[in-house]
Amino acid sequence: MKKTFPVAAVLTALFAASFFIVPLIATFYFSLKMTRGELGFAAYASVFNSAAFLNTIVYSTVASLIAILIGAVIIVPTAYWVRLKVPKLRPVVEFISLLPLIVPPVVLVFGYIRLFGSNSWLPLTSSAFGTDVLLVIGYVVLSMPYMFRAVDNGMAAIDITTLTEAAESLGASRLRTITTVIFPNVRAAIISGAFLTFSISLGEFVLASLLNRPAFGPYLVQLGQDRAYEPAALAIMSFGFTWGCMVLMQLFATKKPGQRWLPRFAQRTTP
Amino acid sequence: MTLDVSASTAELGAPAPRRRGVREIDWNWLGVTPFFLFAFLFLIGPVLYLVVGAFQNAEGAFTFANIIELGSPNIVASFSLSIRLSLLSALMGAVAGLLLGQAVILGGLPVWVRNAFTTFSGVASNFAGVPLAFAFIATLGRLGLVTVLLRDLFGINLYASGFNLFSFVGLSIVYLYFQLPLMFLIIAPALDGLKTEWREAAEILGASRRQYWQMVGLPVLTPTILGCFLLLFANAFGTLATVYALMGSGFDVVPIVLFQQIRGNVLYNPNLGYALALGMVVIMGVSNTLYLILRNRAERWQK
Amino acid sequence: MSFLSITNAVKTFGTNTVVKGFDLSVQKGEFVSFLGPSGCGKTTVLRMIAGFERPTSGKITIDGRDVTDAAPNKRRIGMVFQAYALFPNMNVFGNIAFGLKIAGLDKAAVETRVREMLGLIGLANLAERYPYELSGGQQQRVALARALAPKPQVLLLDEPLSALDAKIRVSLREEIRAIQRQLGITTVFVTHDQEEAMSISDRIVVMNGGRADQIGTPSEIYNRPRTRFVAGFVGTLNVLKAQVDNRSPHKVMVGGQVVELAQPVETADATGHLSLALRPEALSLTPSETRNVTFEGRVEGVNFMGSVIRIRLKVGSEIISFDMFNSPNLVPPSIGQTASAHFASRDAFEISA
Numbered sequence: 001m002k003k004t005f006p007v008a009a010v011l012t013a014l015f016a017a018s019f020f021i022v023p024l025i026a027t028f029y030f031s032l033k034m035t036r037g038e039l040g041f042a043a044y045a046s047v048f049n050s051a052a053f054l055n056t057i058v059y060s061t062v063a064s065l066i067a068i069l070i071g072a073v074i075i076v077p078t079a080y081w082v083r084l085k086v087p088k089l090r091p092v093v094e095f096i097s098l099l100p101l102i103v104p105p106v107v108l109v110f111g112y113i114r115l116f117g118s119n120s121w122l123p124l125t126s127s128a129f130g131t132d133v134l135l136v137i138g139y140v141v142l143s144m145p146y147m148f149r150a151v152d153n154g155m156a157a158i159d160i161t162t163l164t165e166a167a168e169s170l171g172a173s174r175l176r177t178i179t180t181v182i183f184p185n186v187r188a189a190i191i192s193g194a195f196l197t198f199s200i201s202l203g204e205f206v207l208a209s210l211l212n213r214p215a216f217g218p219y220l221v222q223l224g225q226d227r228a229y230e231p232a233a234l235a236i237m238s239f240g241f242t243w244g245c246m247v248l249m250q251l252f253a254t255k256k257p258g259q260r261w262l263p264r265f266a267q268r269t270t271p
Numbered sequence: 272m273t274l275d276v277s278a279s280t281a282e283l284g285a286p287a288p289r290r291r292g293v294r295e296i297d298w299n300w301l302g303v304t305p306f307f308l309f310a311f312l313f314l315i316g317p318v319l320y321l322v323v324g325a326f327q328n329a330e331g332a333f334t335f336a337n338i339i340e341l342g343s344p345n346i347v348a349s350f351s352l353s354i355r356l357s358l359l360s361a362l363m364g365a366v367a368g369l370l371l372g373q374a375v376i377l378g379g380l381p382v383w384v385r386n387a388f389t390t391f392s393g394v395a396s397n398f399a400g401v402p403l404a405f406a407f408i409a410t411l412g413r414l415g416l417v418t419v420l421l422r423d424l425f426g427i428n429l430y431a432s433g434f435n436l437f438s439f440v441g442l443s444i445v446y447l448y449f450q451l452p453l454m455f456l457i458i459a460p461a462l463d464g465l466k467t468e469w470r471e472a473a474e475i476l477g478a479s480r481r482q483y484w485q486m487v488g489l490p491v492l493t494p495t496i497l498g499c500f501l502l503l504f505a506n507a508f509g510t511l512a513t514v515y516a517l518m519g520s521g522f523d524v525v526p527i528v529l530f531q532q533i534r535g536n537v538l539y540n541p542n543l544g545y546a547l548a549l550g551m552v553v554i555m556g557v558s559n560t561l562y563l564i565l566r567n568r569a570e571r572w573q574k
Numbered sequence: 575m576s577f578l579s580i581t582n583a584v585k586t587f588g589t590n591t592v593v594k595g596f597d598l599s600v601q602k603g604e605f606v607s608f609l610g611p612s613g614c615g616k617t618t619v620l621r622m623i624a625g626f627e628r629p630t631s632g633k634i635t636i637d638g639r640d641v642t643d644a645a646p647n648k649r650r651i652g653m654v655f656q657a658y659a660l661f662p663n664m665n666v667f668g669n670i671a672f673g674l675k676i677a678g679l680d681k682a683a684v685e686t687r688v689r690e691m692l693g694l695i696g697l698a699n700l701a702e703r704y705p706y707e708l709s710g711g712q713q714q715r716v717a718l719a720r721a722l723a724p725k726p727q728v729l730l731l732d733e734p735l736s737a738l739d740a741k742i743r744v745s746l747r748e749e750i751r752a753i754q755r756q757l758g759i760t761t762v763f764v765t766h767d768q769e770e771a772m773s774i775s776d777r778i779v780v781m782n783g784g785r786a787d788q789i790g791t792p793s794e795i796y797n798r799p800r801t802r803f804v805a806g807f808v809g810t811l812n813v814l815k816a817q818v819d820n821r822s823p824h825k826v827m828v829g830g831q832v833v834e835l836a837q838p839v840e841t842a843d844a845t846g847h848l849s850l851a852l853r854p855e856a857l858s859l860t861p862s863e864t865r866n867v868t869f870e871g872r873v874e875g876v877n878f879m880g881s882v883i884r885i886r887l888k889v890g891s892e893i894i895s896f897d898m899f900n901s902p903n904l905v906p907p908s909i910g911q912t913a914s915a916h917f918a919s920r921d922a923f924e925i926s927a
Contacts, residue, residue: 009378013388016371016451020391023406023448026416030409074309081302089303096310102555103318104509106526107548110533111317114324114541137313144314199397205512210533220401221516231405238402239394246394468659471626472717474646475653476673476724486672490663571706572662 024239031232043233050230052219060208060216063132064201067139068194071147074140076190079151080182083160097148100141105206108138113210131211138207143197150196150253154189155182188252195249199242318552325545337546346528350550353508353525356439360446361503365496367447368454375455376462389459392452399449404516407445411436437518445513450503457502461495461569491572498565505558509551525551577602577760578623578728583632585618592618594784596632603758605751607771610781611807616764619781620730623762625649636727649728652721652759656733658713660705666692666716667701673724691719694753711742718750722757729754729761735770743767747774768808772796780804802849802926811851812894813925818846826850828922829890833867836920849925854884856921857896859907865916869894873911887915 034043047053075097082090100108112134116124124130160182167177205217220238224231328334340346375385410417413430421427435441465488473483511526520531525547532544576599585593593615600606608616621627623634625646634642641649660669670691674684692698695715705713714734721729731750735743751774754761765771771778772792780787780795780803788800799805806813816833819825823838828850835850842848858865871889882897883906896915898906907913 006374006379009374009380012370012374012378013380013384016367016374016388019451020395020448022417023410026410027406029416074306078303078306085302086300093303093306096307096314099310099314102505102552102559103314104511104526104551104555106509106511106529106533107321107551108314108317110529110544110548111321112313113533115317115320140309141314196397203400203402205401205515206530210530217401217512220405221512224401224405224516225519232409235402235405235409239398239406242398243394246390246397250390250393466657466659468655468657469661471624471646472653472655472659472661472720473672474626475624475649475651476720477647477676478672479647482676487661487663491661 024236027232027235027239031229031236034229043229044237047230047233047237056214056216056219057202059214060202060204063136063139063213063215064198067136067143067201068197070136071140071143071197072151072190072194075144075147076151076183076186079148079155080160080178083152083155084164094148094152097144100144105138105142105204106210108141109207109210112138125211131213135207135211135213135215138211139197139201139204142204142207143193143200146196146200147193150189150193151186153253154186154192157189158185192249192253195245195252199245199249202241203238318548321545321548322552324542325549327545328542337542338549340543341546341550345523346547349523349525349528352439352523354554356443356446356524357504357507359439360443360450360507361500363443363447364450364454364503365500367451368458368499369496371451371455372458372462376459377465385459388455392455395452396449396456399510400512401516403445403448404513407436407441407448407517411441411444442514442517442522445517446507446510450507453506454499454503457499458492458495461492465491491569494565494569494572498562498569501558501562501565505555505562508558509555576600577604577637578762579633579635580619580623581633581635583619583622583629583634585615585622585627586630592784593622593629596784596786598779598786598789600760600762602760605754605761605763605774605776607763607765607775607778608781609765609768609771609778609807611766614781615784616779616781617732620732620762620764623728624651624653624730650724650726652724652726652729654714654717654721654729654731654734656736658705658710658717658737660713660717660720662705665702665704666697666708669705669716670720670723672720677724687723691723694722694756695719695749710738711746714738714746715749718753722753722759727760729759731761731763733764733766735765735767743770750774772808780807782807796853798923799851799925802851805851805925810854810895811925812854812857812896814850814852814892814894814922816848816850818842818848828867829869829892831867831869833922834919835922835924837924839924841924841926850922851925852894852917852922854896856917857894857915858917859885859898859913859915861914861916864918867917867919867922869915870912871915873907873909873913876906876909878906885913887913889915 029039031043032039032041034040034046078093082093113125114120116122116130116134118126124134163181163185164177167181168174172180203217203220204215205221208215209218209221220231220234223234325337326333326335328336341350371388374380375388407415409415411429412418415436418429421429436445469487469491470483473487478486509526511530514522514524514527515530520527529544529547529551532540532547578598578600580596580598583593583596584591596615596619598606608619610616618627622629625641625644629642632642633640636649636651661672664672667688670688671684674687679687688701689698692701695718697712697715697719700708700712705716708716717734734750735747738746747770750763763771763775772795775792777789777791778795779789782801782803788795788804790798795804795808799808802813805811814828816826816828818839819827819832822834824835826833826835826839826848833850839848861868869887869889871887871894873885874888874893875884875886877884877886878900881900883900883904884895884897885907887894887896894915898904
């Protein structure tokens, strides 16, 4: 088989690469042009100095973190239980966990507003706190497919059924098994799912906007309508943030249980 | 009961008495209750509420009126716009993703190229919404870098020649930024799954490269390609934030129309909103289901 | 007159030379096996014959025609892969017909030929099935039919039975051999299973580290192995340390006993030490006239293997392993017992260390 230089492949790859990179370069360049006539980070400074930015990003961060927590608390035991005790229900649980991919956020929030509105059976939207709760719950639902899949994959990788049987044959109670055997081994998978959730929830727009909460997403849109250079700066920061989340997500997804977090610097001597 | 316990204790010598069968099943179902409760309350419930409401009028009586009103010219125009945009975007993404996948995975390029694209695609497929819109405004907007460069370096006046970022075509280009990576990520394992032995077997039986692709390669990939197309379609159909950030509320794709309904900016008719929501869920549901069916078919062949 | 000949084939990948000078002449209709451990280069040579690897140097001719540089799709070779490689989007009929369609046969001719092949492999009723609906053995038979349908000059099989269950492996290899005999097609068969190679080949090429250590009939390879590697790889081997006996070039001392070899000693080192090899079937618990050498030792292990019982005897510091046929009334020795193993001098042969 003769080896010829893959011209077509190289051109295709270059074309795709430029399609991906050029907008990033353009955005970055644009974000540096705030001060007339020179390139500088004025746009970024403006963003960080803005109170609205700090408030909304804190709000969204807190909301995302709580959503991750709730999601983990609901999904991890469920994934474990389904694998161990009721495998027949697994297809059902998996199907439900994938439903949020079919339901667009706008439909979901519409349902929330009607079902939990001011004159409904559970008027969550009548109070700011109640609406906050609803927002967080919305984030949990939106991230459910990814969280469930991450945790489920993590549990599949360590063969949870056999581990549990081994632990119990050695005399451990169910709770002890969960805390000392199962949880440490799926910790990485949970964190992996958490990063994906964080990346989705931080800049989320539809739910936050329609539920009228002071989150980061609506702030971004508002800024886009009012300012010219700050949105570009935020776009770059957002891309960097998403990149960071994805890298960390991958790192934790592939981390084996017991693997060191940082490389070993000194050799431990064994007696 | 006493007989059972003493018998098993004698046999096993274990201190704990055996659980009876019925108790065990109760416990098992209890374990998944929080999940189902949460799902019904916050996912299935709201959607069902909307679906049922689509068939009711303001007084709660059963009616098809809302469904019929979906046929009104405005709504039809919205659905048509959404479907056309999603079809175009899916087609662009599918073709581009397939070409990129073919080039990077089967084209004889070094492995680091593939890894770079895979990592980037993981990020880019999630980089939708508002920041993406901003990025493209900075690139292809009236004062965007590429627009300016084309004008100053090549003398091409993009906007004078009819191009507009804030249009149907412009929007589909923006969509491509997250559709292409998604297609690439999904088609990559399928391209990997094209076993080299198939190509070799075809070759030793006399086939040329083209014949292999025509008779084996593409037919094997087709379920995955079609499935992915449907996934991209659903993905584009449900997109709201990107459109909103780029076009404002004036571009009447179905999600935006529903958005305006909810906001109360348009004549507030909740039951029509329900019908719109139903329409969206049906379209997304059908395309995702078809995607799953096609994916299963493809996996069966890759056995 | 050789039908398929490989002359001094060498294959180098980067700095790694995988095939270090390989020569072979295969007669028309002959069934030759390449036998060796993983990494010995047997699959590489096969792929060079097929055309998937180009030899770094050397020549390959088929029926007088130099095919060294010919593309794989122009060599008229049939190949069966370890992983079956059936096209998943076609049913059995479509798979077998593939090569015929490429060759441009008309529909009727294709139909006739495919039906013929289906009859040959005995799967006429499965023509409509798809590969994922077939068992491993069935898939491999279809792969065989697909390779043979376009009437190739040479048939290559790359470890075709390795992925199958033990029982299927045995029955299918017989079937392959029977079909090959019936069609008279020149065949090269790659395997790492020595039992497989020995049971169906006309000749075996035992490969080691990129070279052919020995080429011969199964009987030659087994009974007269040329190198230590061949002796060890094919069948079980007992290796004993022996010492040259000054009284005669044929005599050696093993464990204090005199053993008279059939051939004069050739491989003794400077100190007069050499290695003797003994097949398990040469030893027996029962003495006889011909078995003139006796070793006494302690039974270390008794393995019941069905029709054969394998016994491990510790003689001095060495462990000898030998087989005895199982018999309904036989009571095998127990571990820890003292026992005597007897063998005939002429059954021992020298082996290079």
